């Protein structure tokens with residue numbers, strides 16, 4: 001028989017211990033084919049939650065307790081709990097479950113069914129058909145929860161169909177824990193950040209994720225531990241994680257550096273212009289951007305093949321030539337456009353095109369051509385991989401093996 005352990009992290013949940021155990025044991029009666037147990041992970045709660053659990057554990061065979069000396073956050077509690085459940089307790093599956101009964105225990109069998117149907121990680125979702133958040137939540141709380149999830153989906157740009165990234169009601173197989181736990185740094189261990197980071201990593205590993213809808217109900221006893229600070233931190237975490245993912249892709253690094261270069265040029269022009277004639281200021285501004293681009297490309301875009309000090313002068317000249325030629329190319333595109341199609345010059349385009357015209361599309365073509373040119377020459381000439389003349393190891397990929405991971409929905 002396979003074993004599933006419901007891990008419940010607690011901090012000052014004294015009054016919730018008995019009701020939550022009672023509710024879970026009632027559901028366990030109905031579960032077939034699984035041995036079900038409960039593991040509380042308490043951070044030595046000042047209200048003595050662990051004492052209540054310890055008394056219960058002495059009476060009930062299915063109830064276990066793990067005590068942390070210190071309060072180190074939800075993520076650390078879960079990682080310790082999972083380690084104990086999958087290790088000493090021999091679990092095949094672990095549930096993440098809140099002590100406050102916000103999570104409907106009646107849904108446990110649906111989670112198990114989803115796992116049996118092949119899912120590796122099952123999410124209890126409030127935002128899929130059949131799920132909900134409490135009607136009486138204040139507008140700002142609804143917006144924050146929904147908006148937060150929309151933000152995460154937008155920033156991660158994943159099409160896995162995950163509708164609830166922050167849910168704390170989950171079930172996962174041992175394999176998921178073994179693959180994901182090592183990547184969970186202490187920085188990603190507070191509240192929502194742990195949940196988002198864990199799911200992001202599981203998807204990146206290619207695990208199959210399913211969702212089970214449930215109605216989230218507000219706690220009746222005890223106090224919430226998740227504050228707005230947690231929410232803010234997790235949004236920062238999402239943006240940082242996305243940037244790190246994209247940063248694995250060389251073309252993204254190249255484009256990011258190029259964009260900062262444009263900004264540097266604009267700022268430099270503003271500066272030089274105060275002291276110098278326009279033509280000279282313009283030339284110096286371009287050169288300032290070239291130096292900045294060269295430096296950041298060397299430090300970041302091509303950090304895997306940085307230039308040696310004695311190579312720098314020649315490479316800098318090559319870099320200038322490639323960049324200059326790319327500007328020339330763009331000018332030519334603009335000229336051809338002007339003469340052949342009768343468009344105004346590329347560089348006189350307004351910065352904020354409110355109306356997209358053929359001219360704008362033409363400008364985009366010019367810019368893309370210039371970028372392609374630069375990327376090609378930086379790759380093949382300036383930062384040419386040693387001993388790899390001609391072969392293309394250069395265009396890195398995002399490296400998301402989990403792109404094939406889909407999501408299946410379980411029926412209500």
Ligand SMILES: Nc1nc2c(ncn2[C@@H]2O[C@H](COP(=O)(O)OP(=O)(O)OP(=O)(O)O)[C@@H](O)[C@H]2O)c(=O)[nH]1
Pocket residue numbers: 008009010011012013041042043071072073074077097098099100102168218219223224225226
């Ligand atoms: N061990 C441990 N448990 C924690 C910690 N922080 C929160 N918990 C528990 O994690 C679960 C979820 O925390 P809640 O405060 O209910 O968070 P929430 O459900 O998002 O917020 P509410 O809707 O306000 O209840 C509860 O069982 C808490 O007792 C912690 O630092 N350590």
Ligand SMILES: [Mg+2]
Pocket residue numbers: 098100102219224
């Ligand atoms: Mg709660």
